[in-house]
Amino acid sequence: MSEIHDVLVVGGGPAGSTCARALVAGGARVAVIDRADFPRVKLCAGWLSPAIWDVLGISPREYPRGLWEWHTAHVHFRGKDHKIPCHGWFIRRYELDDFLLRSCGAELHLGVNAKQITRDDDGLWRIGDLRGKYLVGAGGTHCPVARMLAPPRPRRAVGVQELELQTTEQIVARTRLGANGEPELLLFDDVGGYGWNVPKSDWINVGCGTLDANKVRDAWRYTHDHLRTAGHVPAEAEPELEHVKGHSYFLFDPAHLEGAQRDTALLVGDSLGLAHPITAEGILPATVSGRRAAEAILGGAPASYPTRLREDPVIADYRRVAGLVGAAAKLKKRVPAARPGKRDSDLGRKAVARGFAWMFSGKRLPGGRLLDLVLGNGR
Ligand SMILES: Cc1cc2nc3c(=O)[nH]c(=O)nc-3n(C[C@H](O)[C@H](O)[C@H](O)COP(=O)(O)OP(=O)(O)OC[C@H]3O[C@@H](n4cnc5c(N)ncnc54)[C@H](O)[C@@H]3O)c2cc1C
Known part of the structure; x- marks a missing residue:
């Protein structure tokens, strides 16, 4: 029988490795279990918005693998091309995930499919021979821990x-x-x-x-x-x-947070469903949630995780965007559709294209608190 770990993390993607890194830095004994051998292919465009570097605690210059910084997005919308200044990076997930996982400091169990997750009478989580006081589900959309915690899913993936x-x-x-x-x-x-x-x-x-x-x-x-x-x-x-x-x-929905934690089990990243409601950016919220989950565990207060997540500036912004998307959908149902044959205005098209590109630069929505009041967030 192996020694008892403080935390077993299922999944070594950005959510799992960031959580593990923060836990190890806080003195915890952590095992990360991933069914893949790393490096592994992960379907992803590899776009990172600027906030990621602070969350990872490294600067772009320190990232040792392929990195492409860009300052212009080329947006094609309704027959027109727009060249729009904005800012971000691209990486290759094959490289980023391997770098993050191998440098996180946790014990790695790669090529191990966490199929059977059980809990002993003494409350310890058990995966094969591994035992841990806490369990973090970071296994992506089909995470076995998410199946156990079953967060609400108001919308389809x-x-x-x-x-x-x-x-x-x-x-x-x-x-x-x-x-x-x-x-x-x-x-x-x-x-x-x-x-x-x-x-x-x-x-x-x-x-x-x-x-x-x-x-x-x-x-x-x-x-x-x-x-x-x-x-x-x-x-x-x-x-x-x-x-x-x-x-x-799954894109972010405020309801997902209700299923973020149960007792000593926590969900992070795609296993919870945190991707940006418009751009579907998922790496940033995965790393943010990994950090917040680690803080809750290190503080001995796992139940504080959903609140920590809700109050994180990145997730608070996603909540506002989700609220605006919901409000726009309701409005669309009420307002009659445009007359057939009515042409888009150039200005309207440009505004949509610019707004879309702006989202890709990862900028926060202006007037956050005011929006919270209007959208009823925090009630
Ligand atoms: C086509 C595509 C393009 C995307 N483009 C972008 C983009 O450009 N920018 C962006 O920010 N986001 C993008 N995303 C979203 C982003 O990829 C995810 O949100 C992000 O990978 C979530 O990280 P994660 O750590 O939660 O999950 P993952 O990265 O999915 O990691 C989960 C890990 O868990 C492991 N695992 C799963 N089940 C088990 C098990 N039973 N036992 C052990 N291990 C298990 C898997 O092997 C995997 O390594 C894209 C997604 C897709 C599909």
């Missing part, structure tokens, strides 16, 4: 398709729309999702996501056709582009 493939720098430079690292974003006409094409030196990352997961295959066909017709994906990549892979995950 979003659908996503993606492929990251390697060719040569010359080929990518020949076809990309902007400079190296600058994302090309295709905001769908119904604003129900978007496609992307990100050049990362000799790699390209292409994909799309839709709020309605049933629409994701059509959305991929549309994205692929658009990029191919524009000549923005290399012809050499076509055979591989036939094999995009699909996934689904």
Whole structure:
């Protein structure tokens, strides 16, 4: 029988490794269990917004793997192209997750599928031979710990398709729309999702996501056709582009927080469902929740985790965005649809494209407290 750990973390993605890193730094004995061997492929465009560096506690200069900083987003919306100044980074998940996990300081149990999770009479969590006082579920959308805690799911998961493939720098430079690292974003006409094409030196990352997961295959066909017709994906990549892979995950909903913790078990990242309600950014909230869960455990107050999460500036902002999205959906139902044949104004299109790109720079919504009052947050 192995020694007792303070915490067993199921899943070594950004949520699990960030939680483990903070726990180890606080003196806890931590085991991370992941069914994959690292480095592993994780479907993801690899976009990071600026707030991530503070949460990870490193500067971009200290990150030792591939990093693409960008200052312009190319947004295509309703037939028009917009070149919009904004700021962020891209990484390759194959590299980032491996770096974060291997540097977190926890004991790693890789290639181990946490299928059976039980609790002893003395309250210890048990996974195989491992025993721990606390259990952190960081296993993504299909996390076994999330199945146990079953957080409320008022909405269905979003659908996503993606492929990251390697060719040569010359080929990518020949076809990309902007400079190296600058994302090309295709905001769908119904604003129900978007496609992307990100050049990362000799790699390209292409994909799309839709709020309605049933629409994701059509959305991929549309994205692929658009990029191919524009000549923005290399012809050499076509055979591989036939094999995009699909996934689904939950966008943030305030109701999810009700299931964030039960007794000594806590959920972080995608296992809880924290991705940004519009952009679907998931790495930042995964790391934020990992940090907050670790703080609650180290403080001996696991029940404080949902409140810590709710009050975190990143999650508080997501709550406001979710409130605004909900209010806009209600308004759309009440206001009659535009007359058929009525054309979009250039100004309206530009405003939507700019607002969308602005979200990608990870900026917080202005007037947070006022919005909380209007939206009834905090009641
Ligand atoms: C196509 C696509 C594109 C995306 N693009 C972006 C983007 O550009 N930027 C962004 O911020 N977010 C993006 N996201 C979202 C982001 O990838 C996730 O929100 C993020 O990975 C969540 O991190 P996590 O640690 O919670 O989960 P994951 O990164 O999914 O890690 C979960 C880990 O748990 C392990 N695991 C699962 N089950 C078990 C088990 N039973 N036993 C042991 N281990 C287990 C898995 O092997 C995995 O390593 C994208 C998602 C998709 C699908």
